[in-house]
Amino acid sequence: MDPPYNTGQEKWVYNDNVNHPKIKKWLGEVVGKDGEDLTRHDKWLCMMYPRLKLLSKLLAEDGVVFVSIDDNEHSSLLLLMDEIFGKNNFITNFIWQKKKGGGNDSRFVAIEHEYVVTYAKNKKDLEKWFLPYDAKYLKRYKEKDDKGMFFWDTFMRASGKQYYPIVCPDGSILENDKNGDPLSWLRSEPRFKSDLEKGEVRIIKIREEWTVHFKQYKSKGKKPRSILNNIGTNSDAKSSLYDIFQEQKVFDYSKPFDLVSNLCSIITKDNDIILDSFAGSGTTAQAVVHLNNQDNGNRKFILVELEEYADRITAERVKRVLSNEDFIGKKNDSTEYSFDFYELGKPIFKDNENLNEEVGEDKIRNYIYYTETKEPLKRPQSKETKYLLDNYQDTGYYFYYEKDSLTTLDNNSLGIITELQEQYIIYADVCLLDEAYMLNKNIIFKKIPRDIKRF
Structure with a gap:
């Protein structure tokens, strides 16, 4: 992940879904500079914590997380990572040379480096790391x-x-x-x-x-160094984007794809999935595909970007690099690349925990069926089986729901069961059936919205 460095120059916006009144007041505000915005570092920590917490859950048991950062929030990030991943899972602070030749943009010394903070999910279970020989x-x-x-x-x-x-x-x-x-x-x-x-x-x-x-x-490879250089600079990243977008300046803070490709080559296997939760211009996609073309791998990438440029820049870069071997290297004759672009829809639940009916009944039905079976709902809704979601492993799943009225599961409404199964799970607003009767008929009642699973 390559989050905002919180330099005071980025003009990032705190836009999390929060309930705490002291944090809600930050929503939609541009995060300002030191001296102008006394809560700038608080906002950054509150933005980063839930994201890192979620990533720790999503990470594979033998997974590794890399976080790009500079001196502005480096010390704060280490404290967050220690708390979430555990101090014993710290691996290293990779240092990479972001520019060459110094510069006049620093007041005291020329800052030529940044960090890639690296933690494992379970450090003790990791194999030794090797970079492949060229x-x-x-x-x-x-x-x-x-x-x-x-x-x-x-x-x-x-x-x-x-x-x-x-x-x-x-x-x-x-x-x-x-x-x-x-x-x-x-x-x-x-x-x-x-x-x-x-x-x-x-x-x-x-x-x-x-x-x-x-x-x-020959050994398995050479040991990776903690100091990364000669793998591209910010200037190289800017030039690469310039070529991809045909001499248009579209993004200010892109990373060189060689940096990401180098890190991925250390820890990933052929069929691994690389998730980038701050996708930016889409560097990770290009890096993963380029690495696949080098070693005939089959790695996949997932990019997440919340800014408005996700389609215009992030997805557009992926489209362009996948169609041009100048950007990803020569691919194997049997290799075909494709990707899907999705926009985040409206939430299933409102702030008061009720169902968000603006989502539409079809999406709610799909969501409930997936929470129960971990399978997509493919069966279309019909008049004859209006409340049936589908049958799965000898269980019938029913969503007894009406947008404008309460639904009650009782003796009179059991006619909603249209197909014989060994067991029935029925979602409804109210249940008046006797527990002994439901046990005898293998009926499990789940209350809307209380018993709908939240992810």
Whole structure:
């Protein structure tokens, strides 16, 4: 996530759904500068806390959260993360170089870095992290055996300064280098002889000269560094957006997609889902697809953006990069990319916990059926089965609802049950049936709106 840094220059608006009267007064107000807005940091903390709390619930058990931030709220963010994720799940503060060459925009020193605060859901369960080797490095691995890929390299004049002659396959002695100086070796003579017998060492003639090659096994990758550089700057991100939107300036604070791609390459597997709850210009989508094209992965992304530019900039960027390999790299011939864009609808419940009838009965019916079965409601409503949602696993689900009147579940209204099932779950406003009768008939009553599940 890349939330507002709360610099006092961003003009972000506190627009959360809150009930506390002291916080409600902030709604719709532009968050001002220090000195002008004494509650600026309070607003930021109140905005961040519920989002981080929700993300901690959504995060996979082996998941990791990365949060971009600068010095303005870095210390506050660490306190929030410690409280929500646990201090023992802190991994590191990645430091990345956001610009090069200093700058005149800082009063005292040129601020060239930002942070990526990193926490795990369960740090103790995480595997070790490795960054994959690049293609140029992997070309060094020419051979393969049952232990994996390896290459052969010459270790003459090693720092160990262990001197001994080597007998070559033709009987000649390899003892001095071209300058006549004694050859020194990385390994002791007994180990050299043992490795030679096991095939861990080869003595090979190349262009009429004998050379000694030692096997070096490839590891899973290289350890990621806590200081990230040479992966793009804010200036690179601005240039990239300029190219995508054909020389239009559309966004001020975009991150370089290489930064996000680099972080994702450390911790994600082929089929993982990456959620960005402050999507901004859509950098994460481009980063995920670019990474997929590099390693033939099948990662998916979910972007969330509450600002008015979500369709005009965020979704539009995704459309453009998916259709142009210049922005995401060459894709596999069998790969097809697509994405869906949704707008958040009206809430199912009003502030007084009653159903929000402006949503429409169809959406309410869909919502209730999903809360019960975790399946989408595909059966259309009909006159004959007006109150039936659908049958699922031998249970009939009924929503006995009328917009302009109360519904009562009694002996006279049992005719709403139109299809025989082993059990019935019926939502209604009131129930007058005897508990023993309902138990005998396998009927479960749920009161509208009290018993409708809230997420």
